[in-house]
Amino acid sequence: ADGQRLPLVITPDGTPLIEPDAPELASHVGLATTPEAEFYDLVVIGGGPAGLGAAVYGASEGLRTVLVERSATGGQAGQSSRIENYLGFPDGVSGGQLTDRARRQAAKFGAEILTAREVTGLEVNGAARVVRFSDGSAVAAHSVILATGVSYRQLLAPGCDALTGCGVYYGSALTEAASCQGQDVYIVGGANSAGQAAMYLARGAKSVTLLVRGESLAASMSHYLVQQIEEAPNISVRARTVVEAAHGEGHLEQLTLRDVDSGASELVDAQWMFVFIGAAPLTDWLDGTVLRDGRGFILAGPDLTTDGRPPAQWELDRPPYHLETSIPGVFVAGDARAESAKRVASAVGEGAMAVMLVHRYLEQS
Template sequence: MAEATDEARTVILTVDDDPAVSRAVARDLRRRYGEDYRVVRAESGAAALEALRVLKLRGTPVAVILADYRMPQMNGIEFLEAALDLFPAARRILLTAYADTNAAIDAINVVDLDHYLLKPWEPPEEKLYPVVDDLLETWRAGAARAVDVTKVVGHRWSARSSRIREFLARNQVPYRWYSSEEPEGRRLLAAAGQDGLRLPLVVTPDGTALVEPAERDLADHVGLSTTPEADFYDLVVVGGGPAGLAAAVYGASEGLRTVLVEREATGGQAGQSSRIENYLGFPDGVSGAQLTDRARRQATKFGAELLTACTVTGLDVKGAARVLRFSDGSAVSAHTVILATGVSYRQLDVPGAAGLTGRGVYYGSALTEAAACQGQEVHIVGGANSAGQAAMFLSRTARKVTLLVRAPKLATSMSYYLLQRVQDAPTITVLTDTVVEAAHGKEHLEGLTLRNRVTGSSETVDAQWMYVFIGAAPLTDWLDGTVLRDPRGFVLTGPDLTTDGRPPAGWPLDRPPYHLETNVPGVFAAGDVRAESAKRVASAVGEGAMAVMLAHRYLEQS
């Protein structure tokens, strides 16, 4: 087995099946290089390869490999050839006896051998160290330094790979993307013992390899919190969009024990926006990711607990407690709850679209895919602000952006300032009265059938990238039987619950519901999930703050 030492330093690896020789090589190397390099030794080719796989997954660089020629099962040349696949930049030395000199010379061509050393190498100051010094200098001059981030190996048209990248990006987890078809991607797959049929492969900074991970499992491995620290809180906020983050900031800053529970990633739809330009206090605009990151850091600064990849499946009323049930069977209780789950993009219900989701068809900005659109034509479905913002963002690098709008004109659904920019952009074409009838492609999107709603004529156009913004719907089915909603699923609050000034049936208190309070006392709704809300970032933030004020009022009177 290979020895384990400090992981932070670049590795020099030595392998020899003779324990005495193995220890001697490692001893001499540590004497000279031990302060700056980690020396790892192994006593078989198989053990050394396993050590290299672990180092590869951990992102630990390997500078020099020394291997004995005469080893059973796998000789030194065979080992170095296999090691070349994992660490092609590592310098390679073959340790050999005089009788095997010809084999060492042949190995120069077989495994691109850098040097061979005759045993014994005494004194090392004359025969070992000068050789290793030169090879280390060569390695330092040309080797790419490893980055201590999560690595994702996937395929360009893999829907699951796209989803994992989006999950990491939206949760502010640094990662590096490798195609399964590029050399480094293949090396990582080999190190994890994978053939590339199951993607994505995610390698965490500690070297853990996850194949096709679920979001919750991935969250646990990359340092995101998924389990509440306590069983009972003053306030539970469900949803991490602008309304939820504002509620978490104000709740925690005012002394409430606050936990925010998010199903996917904080920011909501606003967090996916490439540019928000009409938000108060940001005259030059701000990206959704920047705004989300600031709000998240602000919430944690005040002591709010943020949970990710937690799906709430039910709400129960048990006396003064409001109990939220999670999909994994666990639960958390609180005095008050703020529902800020926002809305999710509606799916494009046309033939072919569902099977191509994540493989050319995307909902929301999907900014992680934007770089791949450079120099290509992009189709955007929708005519509201989110579609316009995406069009402006993608037009910076795309060859052409075609905006497909169902309505006869944009002015009915898009803010004036954004409408002017879209119309002035030379690479944006707007097709009004146009709908998508079908999406075509096998491995990925290849074409779209478009129909003009006025003339009825249809045409099929080439397309590899389509972003869809066709409205949104609330995900509130889990509130069935507890919280009242309108026919579209939006949560009813305050005045919308009353009839002729009378509270809703079953309301237990003498007072009517507060403005943002639902039919369940102590349960409030804020932001896009609330019926008749303004559906703007600023109003969502304001409602999140106001909901906390009303929660305080409820607690004071309880």
């Protein structure tokens, strides 16, 4: 190979893959990409904590279950450096460890897990719910759980696009932590994911600075994390501060920071910046299918009813169940749901609750 087409992957049997797409790579490392059947009791879309929770409970309770994930299981939680407030892990657990255990648990109970498959459509065909893939194929089921999660919002400051992957990263990017040893790190955001990354990176970085648009961390971060950050000697917090520009030749070298209140700008040395500025739901493919709010989050249960009445297209005599969308038999769990808690534990709980409601739906169908 000429080295111009990358990545180059060598499989264990010596087969070279030049610039493989996700399905090709998945098939060579032993991941399933094709469903074994045409019809299931339950299709779970999304492999984050909510989707994995639904797959575990669905398969363990006798439903023929298939989980479809467009990249790799874990979602945003899978990238978290350390989760310390998840029930049953008093010493904390990395997001990767937690979600890998959940994936193996779902597989143990018999759930099929398909990776590198992008879902592009959802249709109603009588009692069946049809899930369509980007390659034109489809799979059908009695019920569907939407656990598509969210994606990180991009920082729009000049210079950030060109330096993404070269000092500017979205999410915790744990693989970069070793490169931050002894250097100045900036983290943009004030929620739990930003706090967890700050604590992790502070172990080796010279300094870690949290840039927060709001007045303080208290409004958006768990109390235990706020306390840990306050006690960490090499972590500082700059409230009411935003990134105005990123600078560097081939790698991040400096940031221009602006004080929101005074408007004053300051140029600081920075080799690494990790961005956690909220997330947008991955629901555009559902436009015109299920009802969503103005930001794209999926409405469900009581949020669908106005003046105590279900939505106009609702055809059943009963009101929607708690996590049920505007399509009977289609449920939502986790961060994609409007007004969700945006926490791993609540996402897992909603996945389990959605399965309970699927059972109720199937009994009455």
